[in-house]
Amino acid sequence: MYARSADEQNSLGAGSDFGELLDALAHLGESERRLDELRTLLVKTATDDGGGLLALLGPSTQLSLSTALADPSRLDEGLLDAMRTAVSDVNGQVGSVPFVRVQLLLAPIVESCRRLLAAEVPEPLLPGLRAVAAQAYTLAGRAAFETRDDDASRALYAEATAAASGIGSPWRRAVVHMSHALVTLYSTPGLDGAQQLVDAAVRDARAGGSVTVRARAHALQAEIAARRGAAKHAKAALALAWYDMDADRDGDPAGTSFSTAHLRGFEGVTSLYVGDPGEAHDYFAGSAAELRAPRERVQRAIVATDQALARIRLDEPESAADLLHGCIDAASSTGGRVASIRLRRARRELRPWRREDWFADLDDHLIDSLGV
Template identity: 90%
Template structure:
């Protein structure tokens, strides 16, 4: 971190403090009070904390606040002067994170602070409005009253907010994802039914398609299949009006996986996969096309069509290895995800040992918080491969970690796959390790 960057961080901390009307000692008292409120009292004097605050703001050699103080500052600045939670762009909390970054804090730690405060916001009954800065909240209220005032700035803020919620998947339960999304889903519905400026309609439809798709997934994960189907229908309609077929392909793929686990048979889900492949091939995102071909391979393998599955996998790898410069969705699918699809294909129509290795490679690479749900699914499939390799106890050991991950997020797909794996282990139901696994499942997932 450059010396200039550190000075910018120090100046930002000072500006935040002064904007709250705090002297150095006043800021120290606020920190001490917040620590006590959180049940983490600081065993130090006001004078000691005051000196620490001064070192953060020094114009000569500012220092980065330690982890504990970062947490306390995050809780302080996450609330506005009137006590409302505000975490979005332009908020004091966002400025705090920017200051900490200038002072040398890494992205992972800043992400952890943000996730923690999002959890706190939803614990307190807050929703997506907490992820919108004060000016954006005002702008959204104004536009809902007069849709003709919609502008690019508000669309960008809404897009970022939905992306922010999407980033919480794997870190917060899906019921909280629903809570966060509800205001923007309703806002999109109202605006799409209103007379917004015509040039901005595709942008609004893109935001709506993303919000509805994520909300449909969350509704499915919380076992509200009727709401899920309705949201996916809205997402498909919104994406269809944008003029970018890859966006509708993304909706179809998410809908296909949900349908696979909520509708008997695979025919309905297969139709969605076929539609996704058609749209992906007509679209400009090579990454989305790779994902569509990977999903096509999984469904072919589930149907026992080995040649079709291998052909689709080859197309997926061809797409993944292609030049993706300028791809509108470059991070939506990765080689680690594709390894998981290779594993599923091998599990159904190939060698379980090969499947196990593919799953292991995929799980090892899926480390981001956003990928926690997918990693639990991949690891559960890896356990299935171990069962087929006649290593049931080793499979059970792996499943314990999958249960913990599924219980954190409330993921329905992971839970379904876990129960199937448990069923495959029934021949060993008299073993002590099977009883331990059963107890863990019941304690964590209720079944």
């Protein structure tokens, strides 16, 4: 009831009755976890019938956006803040809702950014608009990749790179390059395309104002090097990543975007390719144990699948299969493409045990959930 406006439209954003309800429940002592669960449930409900495209924009924001689209000179800081919050809200739903719903929620913001950037908006607001656009396009590019629309994904990443280039903060373009590199790694044969994007990300991150982004860029650099079999280079990049993570990150503009739990996952990948599988397994286990937020569900599934690969190499195939069942459920609920790719790889490595009952159970689960 609270999530419906007077004209029976879904409305979950700032200024909506639902937003006021969440504030009231918070003041009455309800936990942040329960409030997040309630919000996620309403987002799912709002997109069940293909609607809810503007659900995360409150009524006043929708009016302001309509006004700005009709007359771009009326764009203001308040609207930019609301759009930025909406993109962050959608980003927060990753792992809780399928990627097709992420696309639905992003669509009006992406199109609004395109129209405003093509118009004459107040000059002082251009950097802020480009920052919002870069975030929206990057997330939309990731969602397009996850839903297997690689052409749309490449186009969105190109738009994101162009928008980020006009902000004047190199670390923002580094974020785009890193997301694009991971997508390229799984959608393009070979490592060269991903390598070029990672190298560009490292250059921008080193010139930027975020130590956290620099740590993530070095971690990704380590993964690419490990996949190439360049152990020395991979370990050097990991050392730089840990050096950055241990630095003073107070006031870092991207301080929450990458954590030690994420970095342990990269350590695991490095050990898996150019080190000891037992060590890799322990890194993956530690990373998965810490990645517990709903937003981290996709990443946790990827890490756990890699952990299963380490178990296979430790000659523990049945234990690996047990772990993969949970990964299948996570990949199925989110539609995550990377997790699905990793699962297929793990299945191939389990083929020597294909006559075992537990392998048949795993195969049935994969087919029933993912059709692979």
